[in-house]
Amino acid sequence: MSTPLAQQEAGSSPSEAPSRAHVDEPAVPNSRLLIEAADVSVQYAVKRPAFWTLRRDTLHALRSVSVALRRGEVLGIVGESGSGKSTLGRVLAGIERPHGGSVRFAPHCHVQTIYQDASSALNPFMTVRASLLEGLKARRRSALTYRGAVLDNEQALLGCVGLDEELATRKPHALSGGQKQRVAIARALAAAPDALIADEPISALDVSIQAHIINLLGDISEHLGIAVAFIAHDLGVVRHLCERTIVLYLGQIVEEGPTADLFARPAHPYTRALIAAAPSVNQARPVSAPPTPDGTPPASLELPTPVGVPMGCAYRGRCPAADPQRCLRDAPELKAQDRGSPSVNPETVQAYRCHYTPGEQSERAARSSGVAS
Ligand SMILES: Nc1ncnc2c1ncn2[C@@H]1O[C@H](COP(=O)(O)OP(=O)(O)OP(=O)(O)O)[C@@H](O)[C@H]1O
Ligand SMILES: [Mg+2]
Structure with a gap:
């Protein structure tokens, strides 16, 4: 009914x-x-x-x-x-x-x-x-x-x-x-x-x-x-x-999904940074966490401002995987994490707002940290 x-x-x-x-x-x-x-x-x-x-x-x-x-x-x-x-x-x-x-x-x-x-x-x-x-x-x-x-x-x-x-x-x-x-x-x-x-x-x-x-x-x-x-x-x-969780960044949802999936396989760099910086989730890691293995830094103490939100991806200034042109030009949509299933159930889908898949993000972050060093 x-x-x-x-x-x-x-x-x-x-x-x-x-x-x-x-x-x-x-x-x-x-x-x-x-x-x-x-x-x-x-x-x-x-x-x-x-x-x-x-x-x-x-x-x-x-x-x-x-x-x-x-x-x-x-x-x-x-x-x-x-x-x-x-x-x-x-x-x-x-x-x-x-x-x-x-x-x-x-x-x-x-x-x-x-x-x-x-x-x-x-x-x-x-x-x-x-x-x-x-x-x-x-x-x-x-x-x-x-x-x-x-x-x-x-x-x-x-x-x-x-x-x-x-x-x-x-x-x-x-x-x-x-x-x-x-x-x-x-x-x-x-x-x-x-x-x-x-x-x-x-x-x-x-x-x-x-x-x-x-x-x-x-x-x-x-x-x-x-x-x-x-x-x-x-x-x-x-x-x-919580069964489901949404992650907000500068007033936008950057990731959402079943909590277990989101913590096991965070798909947005910001979610990974939040998890890495949370002492109660990651007891072994200090609050001022070093970069995670995939090169993602923890959320910095410097907070961005929601006044005059930047063009493109709002997270690009802090993102280790950002592309200087694409992420400046195009704002990413919230898209479903591909599980190979043709039907997507809104109650169980994990979605994230990034141009790149988690695998591509890791490659890009590793490449840019290699270039930087
Ligand atoms: N009445 C208001 N007038 C102007 N700005 C506001 C007002 N209420 C909230 N804001 C601004 O809107 C943004 C979001 O505020 P909000 O209180 O929802 O954040 P929050 O995620 O709950 O933060 P916190 O974790 O510190 O509680 C902030 O930049 C805040 O300064
Ligand atoms: Mg609040």
Whole structure:
């Protein structure tokens, strides 16, 4: 049976600010689809100092990004700082209206968001109990059940995020950063959402509770069919938790696919650089990693700017395999990794944005490092 995606409000509390998503597409015949962003672009007008004046510029936070979030899946969204992860999260939550493209939601799709900064999600004048009750009031279907506990009351909600119920009478100022974050997660779960947009939800937590929250997110997705868009810097967690992953670079998807394939056989030089530079994925390698065996350097500390995005391939300035003419002239399309299969399933395909196959990239990188030495 087909389920049409339609325009929906994302919610009504501060963590799920209402807004109207941009909808202009026909129904999509796929019952697992919850949120579908097609060809989405987001731009901001910014001012930059130029000699004695300020120059107006356009910052391209997202450029033609297409993403589908399906019931019960955990989608990882990775990329370095400023690559557009949070912007994409806001678009998927319906909080930010894109300037181009469309976003569609399944009927009655209820989206909740969790942010790295939990303070912004909690009302400073409300006790934990009042915040959780507010979350419960936003619920539009039966409460979630986690490890035998029905999450329809404050004790069960606090318990599921590993907090003691004596915290219920406190206000946010009397909680630690990690406790606030867990209350914000409990509040989001109280509303029994269909989709959860989690923007770096565990960065403020200690390692032991991080593992607990990761298991919680994995369980609610697997057993309760809640879709989770998990935005993270920690590739080790993404590898563990997410079935599919998309890699953003300067507001564009440069690679996407099943997480296992993407980590086993990254097809874009930027994905390889991110993996090589991630200590939790590659424990043996220090953070300032030396070039990988195929000559790809780790992501440098110098971040590119999404203002005045360059012509051609946006990654060419950092890419060891770049061709000075072709990569300057032609912007590469996102193309499927060839597995020799004639039909390509969008849920399982690995796609990357490069003119060259991974084999050609390695040859080119080896040749250019040979020329350089
Ligand atoms: N309201 C805004 N006005 C102007 N620029 C913005 C605005 N919001 C985001 N940006 C810019 O858009 C780009 C993408 O921002 P975004 O917050 O999505 O990045 P991010 O990948 O989440 O980064 P981080 O990992 O640091 O959280 C950045 O260059 C950011 O400065
Ligand atoms: Mg962010």
